[in-house]
Amino acid sequence: MPSYEKGPVSIHYEEAGSGFPLLVIPGGGLNATIGYLSNRVPFNPMEELSDEYRCITMDLRNADGGQSSGPVEVDRPWDAYTDDQLGLMDHLGIDKFLVLGFCIGGPFIWNMLKRAPGRVIAAVPAQPSGFRPELPDLFYQNNMKGWAQALCARRRDVTMEMCGAFLKKMYGANPDFVFSVTRDFVRGCKTPVLVMPDDTPPHPYAVAEESALLAPNAQMTFFPWKEDKARVPLAVRHLRSFLRANTPA
Amino acid sequence: MPVYEKGPVQIHYQEAGSGFPLLVIPGGGLNGTIANLSEGCPFNPLDVLSDEFRCITLDQRNAKGGQSAGPLEVDRPWDSYTDDHLGLMDYLGIDKFLVLGFCIGGPFSWNLIKRAPDRVLAAVLAQPSGFRPELPNNFYNNNMKGWGPALCERRSDVTMETVAAFLKSMYTDRADFVFTVTRDFVRNCRTPVLILPDDVPGHPYAVAMEAAMLAPNAQVSLYPWKDTERRLTVALRHIRMFLGANRPV
Numbered sequence: 179m180p181s182y183e184k185g186p187v188s189i190h191y192e193e194a195g196s197g198f199p200l201l202v203i204p205g206g207g208l209n210a211t212i213g214y215l216s217n218r219v220p221f222n223p224m225e226e227l228s229d230e231y232r233c234i235t236m237d238l239r240n241a242d243g244g245q246s247s248g249p250v251e252v253d254r255p256w257d258a259y260t261d262d263q264l265g266l267m268d269h270l271g272i273d274k275f276l277v278l279g280f281c282i283g284g285p286f287i288w289n290m291l292k293r294a295p296g297r298v299i300a301a302v303p304a305q306p307s308g309f310r311p312e313l314p315d316l317f318y319q320n321n322m323k324g325w326a327q328a329l330c331a332r333r334r335d336v337t338m339e340m341c342g343a344f345l346k347k348m349y350g351a352n353p354d355f356v357f358s359v360t361r362d363f364v365r366g367c368k369t370p371v372l373v374m375p376d377d378t379p380p381h382p383y384a385v386a387e388e389s390a391l392l393a394p395n396a397q398m399t400f401f402p403w404k405e406d407k408a409r410v411p412l413a414v415r416h417l418r419s420f421l422r423a424n425t426p427a
Numbered sequence: 428m429p430v431y432e433k434g435p436v437q438i439h440y441q442e443a444g445s446g447f448p449l450l451v452i453p454g455g456g457l458n459g460t461i462a463n464l465s466e467g468c469p470f471n472p473l474d475v476l477s478d479e480f481r482c483i484t485l486d487q488r489n490a491k492g493g494q495s496a497g498p499l500e501v502d503r504p505w506d507s508y509t510d511d512h513l514g515l516m517d518y519l520g521i522d523k524f525l526v527l528g529f530c531i532g533g534p535f536s537w538n539l540i541k542r543a544p545d546r547v548l549a550a551v552l553a554q555p556s557g558f559r560p561e562l563p564n565n566f567y568n569n570n571m572k573g574w575g576p577a578l579c580e581r582r583s584d585v586t587m588e589t590v591a592a593f594l595k596s597m598y599t600d601r602a603d604f605v606f607t608v609t610r611d612f613v614r615n616c617r618t619p620v621l622i623l624p625d626d627v628p629g630h631p632y633a634v635a636m637e638a639a640m641l642a643p644n645a646q647v648s649l650y651p652w653k654d655t656e657r658r659l660t661v662a663l664r665h666i667r668m669f670l671g672a673n674r675p676v
Contacts, residue, residue: 390649391657397664398649412639416646416665423668 179212179245182269187248189262191236195228198425199272201263202235203287205280205305207317207380208325211237211244219280220305220404221414231276231421236266238282242328250329250340255348256358260289267297276421278302281381288389289358291369298369300424302417305376305404308385309354316379317349355385361392370395372420374403374413428461428494431518436497438511440485444477447674448521450512451484452536454529454554456566456629457574460486460493468529469553469653475663480525480670485515487531491577499578499589504597505607509538516546525670527551530630533622537638538607540618547618549673551666554625554653557634558603565628566598605638613641621669623648623662 182189192212202223204210212235215222224233237244239262251258263286267275274297279287284306291298310316326341348357355361371393375386383401390398397420403413431438441461451472455463461484464471473482486493488511500507512535516524523546528536533555540547559565575590597606604610620642624635632650639647646669652662 390661395664396661397668398661400647400650408640412645412647415644419646419668419672423672 181245182266184265184269187239187262187265188246189236189239189248189266190245191234191266192224194224194233195231197231199267199270199275200227200231200233200421201267201275201277202233203263203277203279203283204235204238205283206238206241207282207307208238208240208321209242209244210280210282211241213243214280220410223278226414227278227418227421230418234266234270234272236262238262240325240329240333242325247333250336250344252340252343252347255344256285256289257293259286260293263290264294264297273297274299274426276300276302276424278304278417278421279306280304282307284308284386285356285358287371288356288364291367291371292359292363295367295369299426300370300372300420302372302374302420303386303389304374305378305381306356306373306386306389307380308356308382308389310379310382310385313379314353318345320380321345321349356389361388364389364392365394367393368395369393370397370420370424372396372417373398374417375399375401376404377401430494431515433514433518436488436511436514437495438485438488438497438515439494440483440515441473443473443482444480446480448516448519448524449476449480449482449670450516450524450526451482452512452526452528452532453484453487454532455487455490456531456556457487457489457570458491458493459529459531460490462492463529469659470663472527476527476667476670479667480674483515483519483521485511487511489578489582491574496582499585499593501589501592501596504593505534505538506542508535509542512539513543513546522546523548523675525549525551525674527553527666527670528555529553531556533557533630533635534605534607536620537605537613540616540620541608541612544616544618548675549619549621549670551621551623551669552635552638553623554627554630555605555622555635555638556629557605557631557638559628559631559634562628563602564599567594569629570594570598604634610637610641613638614643616642617644619644619646619669619673621646621648621666623652623666624650625653
């Protein structure tokens with residue numbers, strides 16, 4: 179598996195297919211790895227979409243079970259990951275691209291649209307993460323247990339205090355909506371977006387739908403679309419049409 | 428309003444816009460009229476799609492409040508309406524076209540695809556009618572009250588006995604699924620279809636979803652999609668993309 183390096187950051191990535199570039203962000207929260215695409219998401223874009231697109235995916239920086247690593251940037255958690263995603267596109271010589279992200283890929287996508295609106299042609303947040311007022315500490319708690327401990331065990335330069343501060347900044351600084359951008363940003367975002375909603379504790383339907391209703395060029399798939407495997411192809415057809423409609427000729 | 432005539436059949440129709448032809452079938456069951464597009468349907472395609480398409484619509488043959496008339500063909504109820512739809516396209520010199528049908532336009536669209544698979548490039552079925560086992564006589568009873576008596580009143584050649592035989596042939600003798608075609612037909616139908624489900628007695632959600640899951644090139648919209656203006660806007664984006672993707676370049 180190839181890797182892209184920039185200073186202290188090392189990102190393992192994978193490619194499949196050819197065509198217009200499609201950045202695929204795996205699900206799995208801060209432990210999102212390429213491996214998740216094979217066994218933990220409703221469909222694997224590297225298999226489903228590589229007949230038409232140059233699909234590029236990566237292990238998230240510091241994900242448990244992945245091979246990417248980098249500093250824990252306490253002051254700019256979302257931007258640190260967006261640096262990796264945009265940096266990988268730069269490394270591959272890709273200017274404009276499509277993006278499809280599962281779970282944490284939702285907030286990442288919105289941040290990418292904020293940072294590189296001229297580069298992201300269209301975006302698909304699938305089962306996107308979001309804030310649920312009735313579970314305000316969900317992401318902090320889950321990651322302190324499921325991400326930070328393993329990271330500290332393999333990295334002597336990272337402490338649980340740093341992880342706590344990182345997670346507090348990432349999820350606690352703007353505990354609302356999609357974490358990474360405001361409703362006003364989404365309301366003004368002209369980039370075409372296809373939202374594929376979910377409704378689990380970290381993936382609230384209400385936030386997914388709200389973002390689809392706010393964004394002026396958004397579409398949304400039907401719901402539920404992934405619990406019954408027979409429904410997944412229906413949603414994937416909508417996805418494929420959306421990507422095609424937004425792929426430059 | 429212009430008229431297309433063929434033998435004893437007279438069909439009042441209306442056009443709006445220019446571009447690839449889009450046949451719009453109004454909702455309202457057997458009383459489907461052009462006026463219903465403004466009054467009874469969630470949106471009027473002649474207003475919202477005529478910027479990109481040549482929209483053509485018609486009063487259904489013998490609809491109350493409309494200006495179309497023709498015989499009551501007891502032995503071929505569905506096909507007699509499909510004759511009018513295809514006949515109007517012939518009359519206008521249109522070979523291939525797209526279809527968007529509300530309500531009864533669902534069964535009509537399937538019949539059009541069966542009768543003219545090479546002419547119908549894609550179909551949008553909005554709040555499609557279908558059979559509901561718990562209300563097996565729904566359409567028969569509704570039309571015996573809401574359509575038959577008014578028709579008999581203005582047409583001396585039509586009796587309630589003829590109306591009853593017509594409705595029995597149309598609905599009772601085909602009491603399953605989408606009335607006009609079988610599941611096997613839908614399973615093998617390669618024509619792209621976009622289904623926008625509803626869930627009122629005459630428009631069962633279960634049938635809409637079953638059709639969408641069977642048809643190999645089907646898509647389905649978000650649901651619900653017509654209860655608020657904002658959801659409707661999101662659904663319309665999907666419709667526009669779907670129609671755009673399926674018209675010849």
